[in-house]
Amino acid sequence: GIQVEQSPPDLILQEGANSTLRCNFSDSVNNLQWFHQNPWGQLINLFYIPSGTKQNGRLSATTVATERYSLLYISSSQTTDSGVYFCAEDSYGQNFVFGPGTRLSVLP
Amino acid sequence: ETGVTQSPTHLIKTRGQQVTLRCSSQSGHNTVSWYQQALGQGPQFIFQYYREEENGRGNFPPRFSGLQFPNYSSELNVNALELDDSALYLCASSLGSVGIPLGETQYFGPGTRLLVL
Numbered sequence: 001g002i003q004v005e006q007s008p009p010d011l012i013l014q015e016g017a018n019s020t021l022r023c024n025f026s027d028s029v030n031n032l033q034w035f036h037q038n039p040w041g042q043l044i045n046l047f048y049i050p051s052g053t054k055q056n057g058r059l060s061a062t063t064v065a066t067e068r069y070s071l072l073y074i075s076s077s078q079t080t081d082s083g084v085y086f087c088a089e090d091s092y093g094q095n096f097v098f099g100p101g102t103r104l105s106v107l108p
Numbered sequence: 109e110t111g112v113t114q115s116p117t118h119l120i121k122t123r124g125q126q127v128t129l130r131c132s133s134q135s136g137h138n139t140v141s142w143y144q145q146a147l148g149q150g151p152q153f154i155f156q157y158y159r160e161e162e163n164g165r166g167n168f169p170p171r172f173s174g175l176q177f178p179n180y181s182s183e184l185n186v187n188a189l190e191l192d193d194s195a196l197y198l199c200a201s202s203l204g205s206v207g208i209p210l211g212e213t214q215y216f217g218p219g220t221r222l223l224v225l
Contacts, residue, residue: 004150035216041196043151043216086150094164095141096214098150 002027002089004099012105013077021072021102023087029065030089033096034072037084046072046085077106111135112201112217120223121189129184129220131199137213139163139204140182142174145196145219157182158204194224 003026013019023032034046047054047061049070054061058077063070070087084103088096111134121127133140139158143151153166157176171187180201186193202214 041145041198041219041221043198043200045215088150094156095153095166096143096151097153100150 002097004087004089004097006085006087006099006102008102009100010103010105012107015077015079015106015108017077017106018073018075019077019104021074021085021104023070023072023099025068025070025089027068029063029068029070032063032065032070033088033090034061034070035086035088035098036081037086037101039083043086074104077104079106079108082106112199112215114197114199114217114220116220117218118221118223120225122225123189123191125189125224126185126187127189127222129186129197129199129222131182131184131201131217133180133182133201134215137201137203137215138180139202140176140180141200141202141214142182142184143198143200144168144193145198146192147195151198154184163204189224191224194222196221 005024007022036044049061049063051065058075060073084101086098086101088098090096113132115130141156142154145151154168155165156163160176173185176182196219198219200214200216
């Protein structure tokens with residue numbers, strides 16, 4: 001099955017800083033999703049982004065499907081952005097295959 | 109809030125016991141998927157139920173079983189608990205429909221934290 005890698009594994013930022021998280025896939029990308037898991041465990045959908053670029057406030061994401069990677073940009077980070085960010089692919093339209101996540105800590 | 113609820117929120121069991129976790133789907137959703145998330149890892153797919161029938165299964169042994177009810181709520185049952193079953197169990201509901209990617213409709217519940225001693 002598809003393998004998902006994420007980098008960096010851990011990231012510590014000062015409030016107000018910008019960051020880029022990366023997701024690499026071993027196979028073609030069809031239905032890529034970015035999630036944020038808050039410290040209480042709730043997974044929140046951020047972007048469904050099989051290709052191209054999307055923006056939502058301070059967050060944006062870009063997927064280059066032909067090169068099998070996706071990037072998540074966080075600008076002007078806030079302490080509420082802390083948590084774990086996952087990318088995932090549902091190649092078969094049935095279940096997500098998740099990456100190991102990037103743990104982000106934003107310090108005040 | 110996503111509209112998907114899970115119970116209980118936390119649970120402590122001992123090795124060899126059995127456990128049942130529950131999930132209520134978001135209104136209008138007919139598909140429920142269960143995931144296991146060990147500490148420090150990404151969620152792993154256990155199985156999916158669509159209209160009360162199992163519709164796919166990940167790499168989990170048969171002691172992990174499930175049910176989906178006519179109102180599309182679901183249960184995850186784990187028999188003969190092992191220490192490695194300690195994890196956050198997530199359910200996600202979605203509108204199963206051919207051609208619609210999961211990401212368009214799937215929402216996760218808050219999870220049940222299971223500790224096996």
